[in-house]
Every structure is written in structure tokens, then in C-alpha cells.
Amino acid sequence: SSSSGDEALRDKRARILSRGLPKQKPIEGVKQVVVVASGKGGVGKSTTAVNLALALAANDLTKEVGLLDADIYGPSIPKMMNLKGNPELTSKNLMRPLKNYGIACMSMGFLIEETAPVVWRGLMVMSAVEKLLRQVDWGQLDYLVIDMPPGTGDVQLSISQNIPLAGAVIVSTPQDVALLDAHKGAEMFRKVHVPVLGLVQNMSVFQCPKCKHETHIFGADGVRDLAKTLGLDILGDIPLHVNIRETCDSGQPVVISQPQSDAAKAYLKIAMEIVRRLPVAPA
């Protein structure tokens, strides 16, 4: 009877400590949520998130995929997915996601003018992210890919604390200062108990279109070393190719517009690796 008393005490202590932390509630209709993060800005999170969402759908045509742009300050997804316009409201007052290439998308970019800055403090940003997550009629999704903003602050914390995340993918270039931030990003997910599925080494090498000479602009193998330090896997390697950037800037991501290219194949492979590492989806 004393051991059940100890257990009761432990439970009570755990309940008291967790008071004040927001309760995690899954998004209605969404089976698994994968976040694409980095810590550092400009390493290719949005480009990767967009191509991964398309790759997840391409690898398995029975799966429904959604894409949420959580970068309130610099939403890139409308441009990359060639989507524009204000979302309609359903009869239940939920926003209908805009769809292209079969992917349901939501972004701050649909709610404001393209050039309007969002100069908000953390608290307002959190409320906007909450709306973009829950006041959207996502329908039935197998995967929701979330493109995170750079940094390790309010948005990352809110998303990790408010919804159960199936896993996080960390994107980095091999550059030292990028790896430093990627390490912080990985540690942040560890602190909030989100499983890191692995690292993506982006912009790994540049091949001259004329003479085919290869240059490691951001350094070589930095991500590999970081993966070893953190005990994580490298999900894949993406080279610095003009056509990856060009296709995204023109709203026709490479996985859709050039599915036979090396770049597209790299994304398709990474998507496969992600699915392999996800826990079995709830029924």
C-alpha cells in the first residue's frame, strides 16, 4: 500500500508541474505532422518543405498531403506553389486551404499584401499561427508538412507545445555558422521532446554548368560531422543547382516540373526516408 501511495504522490507532482503548459491537441483530420526546420535562415527550409510535400504525394498517390507555411514574417510558400488570393470561408467559418499540384496549402502570405511587412511581437504571432493551424478546413490529411521560420523562438515553441509532432527534419548547409544554428535547432526539439528524424544537407556542392567542375561553396561534409555528433541520420544530400531555385521562384517546384532530374530524385528519396522513420500512422 505504501508503493501505491508513492505512485499517487508522483502522479500528483507530475500533474502540478505540467499545469501551466499548454495541452497538446492534434489537428482535426490530420494524421501525422512533420516540421521542416533549421535554426539558420536561408538554408532552404521552404524550398525543401515544398519539394518534400510534393515528393510525399508523388511517392504514394493514395496519400493526401498538406503544407503549412508557419513563417509569418517571410512567407515563401505562396510564390513557390504558384498560389495567390484570399482563402474562402466554409459554413463553419474555417478557412479553406488553397490547393495546387494536389497539395492543400495555408500561409500568412494569403492573408496580407505581398509586400506588406508583418512587424509583430511574439504574442500576436502565436495567435496568428494558432489560426493558421486550427481555423483551417484541412479535410483528411495523411501528412501535414510545416515550413518553420528561422530561429528557435515563439513560433517553434508554440507549434511544438500545442500539437503532437510526428517528427522534425532539420535542413542545413555545410557552412559552419549554419551548422551551429542547426545544432541549436536540434537541441530545441530535444528540449520539447519532438523526435528529430534526421538532417538534410542542402546546397552541398555546386557544379559549373560549363565545365562541370565541382565546388563545395559552403564547405564539405560539415553536415555529416554534425549528424555524427548528434547521433542523427542524414536523410539526403541536395546540390546547389540553379534549376532548383529557378523552378521554386517561378512556382513550379522541381519535383513537379522536372521529376526525372537528379534534384527531384534526391527529394523523392528523402521523402521515402522520412516515411520509413515515422511511427505507424493512427488508423
Added chain:
Amino acid sequence: LAERSNLAGVQHIVLVLSGKGGVGKSSISTELALALRHAGKRVGILDVDLCGPSIPRMLRVQDSSVHQCDSGWVPVLVGQDKAIALMSIGFLLERPDDAVVWRGPKKNALIKQFITDVAWGDLDFLIVDTPPGTSDEHISTVEALRSHQLLGAILVTTPQ
């Protein structure tokens, strides 16, 4: 006797902004500071990128720590002649790769301290390197510098 504000000796404050991440704000801030120093100016750098402080590593002082004096924190002296004053959250972390996972109010408090409690001394230029976005760090920095009249900003971008 009113205390002399720590910014009283700073002539020009220049913010380096971008909106987009990864375009080279920290690189440009560092090179700009070094170039101004080369031209004989007294320069300081304030790194308010709390989540991703890159400047200590760029100047190879990531293992330095800061000390206190009567007027506040003493910035780390960097550059070839150790004459550029640098303050960054990087110096306050136990290890350079510790993550700073803070919400807005805590970030605001530290930024205010960086601006009012660092003993900058007499500077011609104070370069302020910011994180990507237009958020807490930017709002707090500009608010805390409101009383300082000489303020300008540089926008960094790539052609993408």
C-alpha cells in the same frame, strides 16, 4: 549627479536588416565594422540575433566571456588591433552551441540590457546585426534606441 548613459559616447548607430534569412547580414555587419576600423574609426558591433549569434565565431572569439565594470558589461575587444567592441549573447552561453529557446518578453529584456547596460565608451559607429524577420528583436531594439537621435539602417538582400 545623473549617470552618463552608456550610449552617450556613440556617434552613429547603424542597423543591418534584411527580412529574409541567410542573405549575409552577419557577414556584412562584420566586414563593414572591419572596413570602418581600417578607415580609422572607433567601431562597436552589437549582435542582437539571440537565437543564432554568428558574429563571435566569425571573429574567432566564440570562447570569450564578458566581464562587469562600474557602468555595466565590458564588451569583448576584437579585430587585429583588438579595437572593435563586440557584444553578443554568444558570450553569455555556457557552451557556444547551447540553444536559446526564448519567447518574446525574455528576448526583449535582454536586448534592452544589451543596449543600456553595455559600457560602449566613445564610438564613431555602432553596427547592430539583427536576426531574420521583423519581430520582437527588431521592435525592441528600435524602441530602446528611440532616445538616441542618430540612427540609420542598411538593407541586405540577394538577387533571388
